[in-house]
Amino acid sequence: MEKHWWQEVVVYQIYPRSFKDSNGDGIGDIGGIIEKLDYLKTLGIGAIWLSPVYASPNDDNGYDISDYEAIMSEFGTMEEMEHLIAEAKKRSIKIVMDLVVNHTSDEHHWFVEAKKSKKNAYRDYYIWSDPKADGSAPNGLESTFSGSAWEFDESSGQYYLHLFSKKQPDLNWSNEKVRQSVYDMMNFWIEKGIGGFRMDVIDLIGKVPEELITGNGPKLHDYLKEMNQATFGQHDLLTVGETWGATPEIAKLYSNPNRKELSMVFQFEHVSLDEQPQKSKWDLRPLEVEQLKKVFAKWQTELGNEGWNSLFWNNHDLPRIISRWGDEKNYRVKSGKLLAILLHLLKGTPYIYQGEEIGMTNRAVSTIEEVDDIESINMYQERLNIGYEPAEIIQAINVKGRDNARTPMQWEDSENAGFTKGKPWLFVNENYPEINVAKALMNKDSLFYTYQKLIQLRKDNPLVVWGDFHLLKTAPEVFAYERHYEGKTWLVVANFTSEVNIFHYNGTIKEMIITNGPEPAQLKEVSLMPWDAFVVEVVKS
DSSP: OOOOGGGTSOEEEEOGGGTOOSSSSSSOOHHHHHHTHHHHHHHTOSEEEEOOOEEOOOTTTTSSOSEEEEEOTTTOOHHHHHHHHHHHHHTTOEEEEEEOOSBOOTTSHHHHHHTTOTTSTTGGGBOEEOOOTTSOOSSOOBOTTSSBSEEEETTTTEEEEOSSOTTSOBBOTTSHHHHHHHHHHHHHHHHTTOOEEEETTGGGTTOBGGGTBOSSOTTHHHHHHHHHHHTGGGSOOEEEEEOTTOOHHHHHHHHOGGGOSOSEEEOOTGGGTTBOTTSOTTSBOOOOHHHHHHHHHHHHHHSTTSOOBEEOSOOTTSOOHHHHTSOTTTOHHHHHHHHHHHHHTSSSEEEEETTGGGTOOOOOOSSGGGOOOHHHHHHHHHHHHTTOOHHHHHHHHHHHOTHHHHSOOOOOSSGGGGSOSSOOSSOOOTTTTTSOHHHHHHOTTSHHHHHHHHHHHHHHOHHHHHOEEEEOOOOTTEEEEEEEETTEEEEEEEEOSSSOEEEOOSEEEEEEEEESSOOOSOSSSEEEOTTOEEEEEEEEO
16 A cells, blocks of 8 residues: 555644634634644644635535635635645645535525526536426425425526535536536645645535435546546545545545545544434434444454545534543543543544644533524424423533534633633633643643644554554453554553453553553553553563
């Protein structure tokens, strides 16, 4: 397998609106990111995945783009964007842009034109359909944000498709002009020196709406091969596809290097394990660690050399992992270290979401008025209408709502956590005097330094990047695995619970690599305290 830079780095995701505000308007911006590049260099990351900064009316926080070749004025200017790319490069950090090409904003000039008439040159850039005889929507496709995925356009008497908000009409990828326009735009950014693309809901671009096919459509991989050839295939760029429905077999189609499509995909099987099967993300159940082990082991082993894993706990759409699966009340830092150690020693490219490295947590709300996220607000109304109790819905939002990830970054213990001198666009979590970057940097035992060390271990040890994975049989809540490479074996052990567990291993410790608690003296029988995690090089008996 050919080796690439993106297999050896750790990627840090920035949600610009919430990262750092440099001009006091309460909204994070590009200037704020530039200010904090030295902090990210200290952490050791090699790439930034930047959530969308393109011009947008902001119906869905920038995932509704009105101009792909301009910057949202709240975030700054194209000059500042070019400055960010250059300053990041000086620190050996690449900028990975968020590519949103399943849909545009309804304010994009393509859609403004398309709505003018059925004969308009841009009409076929989007997906239009006649109503049924009774005037209703063409079929039952539903939007991810609740309700029908079809919106009626009075002036032309047709419906247009939007798998997300009605202000996010879906592009018609079967139109060659659409594809060429997208490739031209991608090359515009590649020429500016970016390090790659994270591809929003890319598994939807092959949709066949008349057959009710949305994900993994028949032409999907043809489009990706064509995109590869027309754009990033000529460069060594990181390309990661967001693919909610992917299995290992599907993931190989995207990421097998011989197929010349993408570097890797984000799959979400592990982060769906606290949801009731066949229900929505809001219908909760407790995590079973045994299931988590199975899912990770499946992805670690089945991709083999035919694909590459993305490793993550958090992103801008997911709740904070310590609140979700750690022990926020009793062992916030220790469970955070366990989650970090467990993930970063797996095979694949790890992603850190802003604030994860200092152990930021979910922020609870008590009323729907405190919620900003369109998905949560729509779900609240929908569930209220069918008889759910408000308190029950708010509880689900507090556990799984997207605002949890979007509260401003906690830099210090001054007002608004040092995020802004103005009024922040979203509530700052009240725990910022306790949880902030300044405090983490002062404490050599903080979660930050565990992340820093894990990133360094990856740089110094080819085993972490290239080693084979082997899951061990243990007590249900103990997650233990080996990594093997060129005659070396590392043992990773994590007690994924607030209970005590016993761990047995046939071998001796050669070297202590990293731990979040006491170092084990031997491996024959280890008493694991709550949330204990350690990594050792071993000699097997």
